[in-house]
Amino acid sequence: MKHIISALVQNQPGVLAHVAGMFAARAFNIDSLAVGRTEDPTLSRMTIVVVGDDRVVEQVRKQLGKIISVVKVQDFVGQDAVARDLMLISVCTPPEKRPEILALIEMFNAKVVDIGPKFVMVEVSGPENKIEAFIDACRPYGVRNVVRTGTVAMARYSRSQNS
Amino acid sequence: MSSQPSPDGAHSPRPVRKPGSQIIVDTLIEQGVEVMFGYLGGVVLPLFDKLYDAPIRFIIPRHEQGGCHMADAYARATGKVGVVIATSGPGATNLTTGLATAMMDSTPLVALTGQVRTELIGNDAFQEADTTGITRPITKHNVIVKDPRDLARTIREAFYIARTGRPGPVLIDLPVDIQLAETEVTPFEEICLPGYKLREKGHGRQISLAAEAINESQRPLIYAGGGVILSNAAMELRALAEKANLPVTMTLMGLGCYDQARPESLDMLGMHGTAYANYAVQKCDLIISVGARFDDRVTGKLKTFAPQAKILHIDIDPASISKNVHVDIPVVGDAKVILAELSNAVEYRPRQEWFAEIAAWKAKHPLRYDTKADIVKPQFVIEELWRQTQGAATIVTGVGQHQMWTAQFYRFNRPRQFITSGGLGTMGFGLPAAIGAQVACPDALVVDIDGDSSFNMTLTELSTAVMYELPIKVCLLNNGHMGMVRQWQELFYGKRYSCSSLKNPDFANLARAFGAVGYSVDRKDQVAGTIEKMLAETRPCVVDFKVDPAENVWPMVPAGKGLHEMDGLDAYELA
Ligand SMILES: Cc1ncc(C[n+]2csc(CCOP(=O)(O)OP(=O)(O)O)c2C)c(N)n1
Ligand SMILES: [Mg+2]
Secondary structure, three states: OEEEEEEEEEOOOOHHHHHHHHHHHOOOEEEEEEEEEOOOOOEEEEEEEEEOOHHHHHHHHHHHHHOOOEEEEEEOOOOOEEEEEEEEEEEEOOHHHHHHHHHHHHHOOOEEEEEOOOEEEEEEEEOHHHHHHHHHHHHHHOEEEEEEOOOEEEEOOOHHHHO | OOOOOOOOOOOOOOOOEEEHHHHHHHHHHHOOOOEEEEOOOHHHHHHHHHHOOOOOEEEOOOOHHHHHHHHHHHHHHHOOOEEEEEOOOHHHHHHHHHHHHHHHOOOOEEEEEEEOOHHHOOOOOOOOOOHHHHHHHHOOEEEEOOOHHHHHHHHHHHHHHHHOOOOOEEEEEEEHHHHHOEEEOOOOOOOOOOOOOOOOOOOHHHHHHHHHHHHHOOOEEEEEOHHHHHOOOHHHHHHHHHHHOOOEEEOOOOOOOOOOOOOOEEEEOOOOOOHHHHHHHHHOOEEEEEOOOOOHHHHOOHHHOOOOOEEEEEEOOHHHOOOOOOOOEEEEOOHHHHHHHHHHHOOOOOOHHHHHHHHHHHHHOOOOOOOOOOOOOHHHHHHHHHHHOOOOOEEEEOOOHHHHHHHHHOOOOOOOOEEOOOOOOOOOOHHHHHHHHHHHOOOOOEEEEEEHHHHHHHHHHHHHHHHOOOOOEEEEEEOOEOHHHHHHHHHHOOOOOOOOEOOOOOHHHHHHHHOOEEEEEOOHHHHHHHHHHHHHOOOOEEEEEEOOOOOOOOOEOOOOOOOOOOEOOOOOOOO
């Protein structure tokens, strides 16, 4: 099962290597890893998608927690959270297919960010299944290149959390 | 941000400025460091220059690995944080075996390594190695200091991290320019480690669940590990076992935490544990694990481990809980605190049947060996040493058969009495560890029971023992082989003894060449007398006992088998 784990880490050299090294050393599988700054300049957020049964993911959480520069670890499984990926995809666009492809882009709420004579570059964001669906929809035309950020996630406001 | 001192300096008191190296040494002293181990090199010279006048005893090993094991054993013998220094590059890489050893056995250690100048880092400079990168997986934490103003705080944090929670080694990498830079001495700041949370007290509800489980249990068993020693909880463990009437078995790392002379002791469990301990594990209805981590050498085949037992696990490291074995009642926190609370909540139960069953196993399957043989049996040497030292010596070992025989036949009665590399199984640990323990406890009798191959790995440290006049004793159980390897080849590789014997030097003569005392023993009737002479020596002393090369460690749970599937229970006639 896929788990989205969010780790708040101190913005220090080596912390990414530490987290990545720990995953490798303990034979945990990372599906994706996204790192970025937070509102606090001393902290970064890592969003890690791991695949494994509950016991494995529990270990992942605990082992992450043991790393001194990891401040907080959260598993979004069973929680109401918003999870998004961002993708840049370059799709072949033979002139006769352009209208079709543009309609597709519209349908997915995606954006054309660059146009060449033979390709368009499209920016798509959304839940992972939407991204995958868009790739599948583009395949018949020819997908030249895909770049994805990996999932980022945030818990939704919930009353129970607040009480 | 460094405020320039005003040229006249008349108005505000001039802030004190010191070189980084002085700040490092001052902070070490502030942290209570009395002894350090380590080796010199270009980029640690500033530090050594300041150590020249410092009230810190300095022990120079002959190899950084030795220095690291010394600091490790110093910590294990005292509970204080051990400190080791090495230079950059090869100095730092030589520390790695020692750091990994300390990491696996949770020893509080601070390692200081020199590093090339900050502006050279990443340029493959002379003697540059990515020390923090190399040591990240074998330290509890590591940092490189790139601003001299961070020095004092970083060192304080390192000591704090090393000795609290589940202890472990912390490495600080110190570029030489940071050691040389003059900087303002910053006032003491509170330690602020937002990602380092300690849970000392156990959860009240979990403790009552634990007490309930103990009170209800017909066949309970305490399984105590090194964590009991690390948390100084031996007294609390004893109180719990006595109050609730519980038998106790120990891991290799736990030996010493419970007096083995007491009838409730089932001694060591696991691959080379006693039959009565292993049978008790397989038959008990409750395992009370304290500061142990269900290592594969302890549990045997996990599927058949303690099939009837509920598992109660007390540990300071939440990641140890349910890592290998599903735990029914976890209690996270400091064993000392939790055991004390638990003792208050448990009640005495007679459990006559359970103790009778254990007594029957003990009677039927005691540890034994061929006492009638003419050849020197390694177990005989250990028993004789135990007898003559009245079980009171501090014992260290290398890794192999001799280590297991020591665990089986020297009967320990106090924490920190037995110092051995359990988790990593580092051959060569023995001699430097003996030196570290002797430095820590100058009045103690420290004996290294070592294997010939293990001793070969670090015997150069004899010269350290001689230089500092440390009266350590080395009892070599010299079987002329990598005995433990030979045993596995005999049992599992069709007696094909591939590459497992070495041509050894004349160890007694070698010891003399180092300036130590050396004896050789070939006959059984020389054993007692030579041990007596060895114990009377005030200089470092090596005794080379030529022991039976064919002797094996029994009982044995073959790797991958269940704890009840022990071999060798009938290897010897009952003496
Ligand atoms: C540094 C290191 N290398 C290799 C091993 C694997 N190993 C485990 S026991 C052993 C043989 C030990 O021989 P010796 O020290 O003579 O002890 P004995 O088993 O003969 O008592 C070896 C090679 C190890 N534990 N550590
Ligand atoms: Mg040997």
